[in-house]
Amino acid sequence: DAKTTQPPSMDCAEGRAANLPCNHSTISGNEYVYWYRQIHSQGPQYIIHGLKNNETNEMASLIITEDRKSSTLILPHATLRDTAVYYCILLSGGYNKLIFGAGTRLAVHP
Amino acid sequence: GAVVSQHPSRVICKSGTSVKIECRSLDFQATTMFWYRQFPKKSLMLMATSNEGSKATYEQGVEKDKFLINHASLTLSTLTVTSAHPEDSSFYICSARTGGGTTNEKLFFGSGTQLSVL
Numbered sequence: 001d002a003k004t005t006q007p008p009s010m011d012c013a014e015g016r017a018a019n020l021p022c023n024h025s026t027i028s029g030n031e032y033v034y035w036y037r038q039i040h041s042q043g044p045q046y047i048i049h050g051l052k053n054n055e056t057n058e059m060a061s062l063i064i065t066e067d068r069k070s071s072t073l074i075l076p077h078a079t080l081r082d083t084a085v086y087y088c089i090l091l092s093g094g095y096n097k098l099i100f101g102a103g104t105r106l107a108v109h110p
Numbered sequence: 111g112a113v114v115s116q117h118p119s120r121v122i123c124k125s126g127t128s129v130k131i132e133c134r135s136l137d138f139q140a141t142t143m144f145w146y147r148q149f150p151k152k153s154l155m156l157m158a159t160s161n162e163g164s165k166a167t168y169e170q171g172v173e174k175d176k177f178l179i180n181h182a183s184l185t186l187s188t189l190t191v192t193s194a195h196p197e198d199s200s201f202y203i204c205s206a207r208t209g210g211g212t213t214n215e216k217l218f219f220g221s222g223t224q225l226s227v228l
Binding site for chain 2: 043
């Protein structure tokens with residue numbers, strides 16, 4: 001079973017920041033938080049990952065709470081092309097399987 | 111970034127035939143690859159984990175004789191759907207680990223294969 005929970009859907013206006021939450025209250029000390037997204041009929045795309053520090057790259061920012069029980073993916077200026085299903089996943093080094101939860105369906109509208 | 115190539119992207123076949131799907135890591139060696147299937151508007155469901163040079167590990171409920179996985183090299187894994195039936199119609203996706211178990215390890219996905227069995 002997936003170890004993360006996410007809201008099933010969210011809406012965001014184009015140009016505004018999209019903040020996607022993820023709860024992972026049973027996270028282990030060696031598990032990283034990874035975010036992927038899947039645009040319709042394509043394979044998932046890597047976005048960002050982190051352990052306990054906040055991370056930022058050209059696509060997004062990842063904010064992880066101090067107790068690591070939850071995190072937020074931030075798309076600073078959402079565009080229509082960001083409409084996708086976003087998955088929050090926990091992975092540890094040497095993992096032997098990757099289980100997806102239901103994800104959050106983000107709809108960006110004009 | 112690393113690229114995983116999967117093909118064919120779409121295949122239509124008659125019931126009873128076998129279909130092979132290829133998954134290649136183009137610029138890295140993948141000791142482990144994963145195969146998923148996905149139904150419309152559903153999440154990805156892990157079918158099996160494929161390790162180079164050894165037998166695949168199948169998830170509960172996945173028929174290993176139905177879905178044959180071969181991972182003969184560090185850059186290629188194949189999934190063969192044997193004697194396909196309409197209920198096997200689905201979107202199949204592969205993924206590959208960059209490996210190393212380090213903080214920079216990532217998992218990259220192929221573009222998927224839409225299988226339609228008539």
